[in-house]
Amino acid sequence: MDYAPFPLIELSGNAHERGLQHGRAVADRIKCGIAMYAESLVRNGVDWPELERRAEALLPTIEAFDAAYVEEMRGIARAADVPFAGIVLMNARTEMVVGARKAREPLLPDGCTAALALPEVTADGVLLHGQNWDWRAECAETGVLLRIRREDGPDILTFTEAGGLARSGLNSAGIGLTANALECDRDYQRGPGVPLPFIRRKVLESAFLAQAVRTVFATRKLGSNHMAVSHCGGEAFGLECAPDETFWLAPDRGLYVHANHWISDAARVKVKDTGLAETPCSIYRDRRVREQLSPDRGRLTLEHFRQAFFDDYASPWSVCRPPRPNNRGAMVATAAMILMRPGEGHLEACPMPALNRHFTSYRLTPDRTAQKQAAA
Known part of the structure; x- marks a missing residue:
């Protein structure tokens, strides 16, 4: 089965102008995403007026972190003809949805298995970085690039949900980023904290x-993340x-893999991992990817990453997940596979890789001067 490639949206100008371009380009995808998450909130007793209240409550923290992000979200909302609170939801859905669920039902975090290889273990001496993004199956049709x-820093190429400011990606200075969900006993206990997508955008x-x-x-964050x-x-x-x-x-001998459980010794002593009960497959997902990549140290390419991320052991509880219902009836899956060569501005993305093997390549012109300065 083929899925349509994730659309590429060109953004430029000031924050509000970028938002207008974003909202005009993918209004339908934005509306689908808002409806999906708003429905999750309604199931947990949060109606639209309460959602708007929650969005307003987050604004001072977001503005203090970077007021331009608020302007960009307002532009998206205006051009897509959706309420501003809906765009806040697309950029703080975990913080808003989880806050509602705390009193009613346990969180089922999104998955994700990420890997990177330093230049000394790749075939051509180029850093490689990628991940599977495991979340709602519908997001295979709401994702965008x-x-x-x-004008005030490196250009960015980022995969995200329509209406979102960033998730994973790279920039023209050669920085790459992926993110995976974690949970611990400190999550959502007190605020304020900056929603994670804004932190990711700032990294990029x-x-x-x-x-x-x-x-x-x-x-400071509200919930855990890797x-x-x-x-x-x-x-x-x-x-x-x-x-x-x-x-x-x-990285260990040039290779790094991470799924959805805490692995650093210090973290395992200091925090209680509350996510493994819901994502027990995390324990073997990271090990299977690591063991598939390790024998090819010195020869690694994105094709090795691709094959490791396609691993279907114990499907549907696998590295590459086909759609299946979670314990609340929502369909979850590996919604996207992302493969990157950050130094070359190269990103490949595949929607729903368990059912679809069609990758689309996206490019960003590297800034070689900035890359050299950053590495000097």
């Missing part, structure tokens, strides 16, 4: 790896984030 032309706006890492360490941040010059880190503390991990 944003190519953002900026960074000209230097140090700036990207600082953004993750210095920004981010893998890389630079084409040959450095990369995994950052396991609790709301108020971040634990870092380095």
Whole structure:
């Protein structure tokens, strides 16, 4: 079965102008995403007026982090002809939905299996970075690629849900980013905290790896998350984030893999992993990808990543998940596979890879001067 490629949207100008371009280009996808998450909130007793109240409550924190993000969201809402609260929902759906669920039912986090390979273990000495994104099956039809032309920093190529500001991707300075869900006993206990998509966008706006890492360490969050941040010059880190503390991990002999459970020794001592009961497959997903990539150290290519991410052991509880109902009846799946060569501005994306093997390549012109300066 073939799925339509994720559309590529060109964004430029100031924040509001970028939002207008985004909203005009994919209004239908934005409306589908808002309807999907709003329905999740309604099931948990949150009607639209309450959703608007929750969105307004988040605005001071978002504005303090970067007011331009609020302007961009307002532009998206205006051009797509949707309520502004709906665009906040698309950029803070975890924080808004989870906040509602806390009192009623356990969270089933999105999955994701991520990997990266440093230049010393790849076939052509180029850093590789990628992931499977496991979430609602409908998102195979609401995902988009944003190519953002900026005047005040590196250009960005990011995969996200329509209406979102960023999820995973790369920038022209050679920085790559992927993200995976985590859970712990500190989540959503107290605020304020910056919703994760804004942190990811800020990481992708960074000209230097140090700036990207600082953004993750210095920004308080509401819930846990893992981010893998890389630079084409040959450095990369995994950052396991609790709301108020971040634990870092380095690649092992040039290779790094992470799924949806805490793996750093410090984190496992200090936080209680509350997600494994819902995503027990995480324990073997990261191991299977690591074991498939490890024998080819020194020869690794994106094709090795592709085949590792296609692994279907124990399907549908597999690295590459076909659609299946979760414990609340929603259909979940590997909604997208993302493969990147950040230094070359190359990103490949495949919707619903368990059922569809058609990849589309997206390009961003690398800034070689900025890449060299960042690696100097």
